[in-house]
Amino acid sequence: MQLPPPNEHNNVSLTRFESMLKTNNVLFFDSDEFEDIIHHYLENGKIALAKKATKLGLEQHPSSTNLKLFQVEMFIFEDELDIADDLLNELFQIEQSNEEIFIQKANILSRRDKHKEAIVLLEKALEITLDEADVYSLIGMEYLFLEDYENAKLHFMKCLEDDETDYSALYNIIYCFEYLEQTEAAIDYLNIFLNSNPYSEVAWHQVGKQYMILKEYKKALASYDFAIISDDRFIGAYLEKGKVLEKLKRFPDAIESYSVTLGLDDPTSFALLRIGKCYEKLGNDDMALQYFTKCVEEDGLLDKGWIAITDFYYKKKDYKKALYFIDKAINIDSENVQYWKRYAKINKRLQWFEEAEVGFRKTLELGNYELDTWLTRCDILIKLGEYEAAINNLNQAAEFYPQCAEIEFRLAGLCYYTAETIEGAFHLKNGLDLEAEFLLIIEEIFPQILKYDGVQQIINNHKRASL
Template sequence: MALDANDNHDKSILKFESMLKTDDVYFFDAEDFEEIIHHYLNSGKITLGKKAIQLGLQQHPQSTELKLLHVETLVFEDKFKEAEKLLDELQDIDYLNEEIYIQRANIQSKKDNHQEAVALLLKALEVSDSSFDIYSLLGMEYLFMDDYEQAKQSFMKCVDIDDGDYSSLYNVVYCFEFLEDFEGAIHYLNDYLDRNPYCQVAWHQLGKMYLAKEMLRESLTAFDFAIISDDGFIGAYFEKGKVLEKMGRYNEAIENYETTVKMDDPTSHAYLRIGKCHEKLGNFELAKGYFYNTVHEDPLLDKGWLAITDFYYRQEDYKKALHYVNKAINIDGENPLYWKRCAKIYTGLNNWDEADFAYKQTIELGNYELDTWLEWGNVLNSLGDFESVVQVLLQGLEFYPENAEIRYKLAGVYLKTKNIPKARKELKEAVRLDAKKKKIFQREFPEFSKVKWVIETFSESQKAKTK
């Protein structure tokens, strides 16, 4: 009975390793050496691969393929001069060998000369009979250059050649996403599914694109088809759960998340989503239990600690919320959102000094949201530090110069510090921007609501409105 290719491959490996152990010398044809070398390089056994190249070239010193594999190991070890010297020799013999251009491109890529790498790969395309690998390499080079349009086109060529190349399919969708061309991605995936109607990967990606467009019904249908195509596709159940959650169908979402837990080892992300669904349903004890399961499953998942924090914050149990937000900060102390949560909790505890520090950290770490400036100003106001309130609100005004609320608050604080000219200026501008929000000033600074010029400023705006 004839041996199949795998049997021959395994026998060659065993024979080669036996030769290394015994110091005997066995003869292999060049193709056998190529298979042996590819086996070791693909397995990450570089030393054995280099040994096979050495012995192969001793037995077949004229083999271009073995010399190219030698070049590949030299490039891997960043020995570019040796590699280029050998490539020059090979090109004199066989200038139409696309692998020579591919290896030259690999060298340029490793040197971060990606434009030159692209030029060499395009030359390889001109002389190649098989373009799949070259288009794949081109796609990666374009990604290095942040040229997502060209990368997309290259990976599309790979998919055209091989419909089952899911790695390239993922890369095509990634490029569409980066270009924020969700419509284009949807059109491309639907065309692909016309040819491959049972491709669970494509249905899954299509569902994600519909979700990005907030087309929830279409997204749900796509994930259903992904599951029909492969009922063991855990990712499709999880994404379907997210869509159902967005649609407010929390019990159905829980069922899908629980399916992922039953099908494989439970994940902290599944527990987290189940907990959030139960909280929305008012099942607070169940929610709390799943949040604790989340951090038990992955103690380093800061989102888990944050979920428990938010749970207790909403229950107004600020002491427990503080305990758990500190867990999140210990994992990722550079996350401004965690410090902002911390500031809100200290505010709930009326611990103004710590709230002030936490808001300062929030801003220093890059959170410049409007409510951050306003809330920090409120904390400093509670401390009676009106000069600092002014400084914070002025900083906020740099980011939101057309915001009336900041200016109403500034006007009130300037009045507190008896800086009447600036108070007049800010109040007048606030009224101009949004007269309806004068209630903010009246609510927060009632002691100044009866001041004559304040009343006149509000009255003038009313008269201007009725004209």
């Protein structure tokens, strides 16, 4: 329900109401005051107080349709849809020209995934409402639920026609264009909008993002500059401008753009990270490290920050420092697969194979099923003499990568190592049939088995058959 913004009278009503709740003295409020009070609590997410105000309001004004509609809103919020629907049916018998009844009935249908039926009711509300933009927006949302982006786009456009400052509608329009991959059409639409709203920083910002999709970086840069001219405190435009300047390899200018945001508001971890990346590209390691450190201090949950500082030291071959930072990251978020991949890789570099194996195992447990992860873990298990574990690892890998020569040759070597010669011969033949050149896996990892008569016979038979 749409209500006017609070004024001094509303604040007095709110103070009196809260005083009443503390003292348990029952005070009288007119129905408009109750509506303002309920609206205030809903706007601030204080649902329990909104329910209390609705209950007391209906006790004092039992015939108020608006208060009953607030009650309906509470029931819908608590998913008591049948009760809400029954109450709306009662209200409809009394007041058939109240658009809010149609809107709330549509809300119930929407929650029941009956979006087409919800649209029918919203179109009825559209016929009687004085606030068409709000209803167009609701219809647009229903079309989004139906994934009918063309109709959704048209209805959000009608919202924007009614109120050119409705940036929520503008964002939804662009979302529809993007989903439909109509980038050039989005630019055309935004340019038409800008003809009548030349200082709309949001529209210029959106034009820039569309040019970024098209990789027209100079046009994107000009768009972000116009956004900044329209509002020189628009942080989003400075951040996007920084991204474009990075694409153009203008790293000092990108640093300048990102740095502006640090003075406009509290520093964002994203800006600190990007400044660090720019300094890294410029070869200024001290400044890069300084900003990467600030980034993780600002936001310890931003995985890109920890990855940046870890990769920085890894590239410098300072593996112990890299390990120190990735350990800190894992202590914060032990379910991050990117952390474990780096933990495994760093430990492998340090030749700390037991720790590396743990890292690769965790990577797999967290759902990273890249072939290289399975193979590297296998090779480490072989180094550790864990042949059975290596075989189990490869059998799991084969479920994701059947008919893979790299797996078959490793299984062949492991089976021969564990005296499973029949299984070894089976996998060796498979490997040769798939990609014979990967026989070098046997030569590198299992050179001893090449001395076996049976192995040489299988290899020679395959060579003769290939001639």
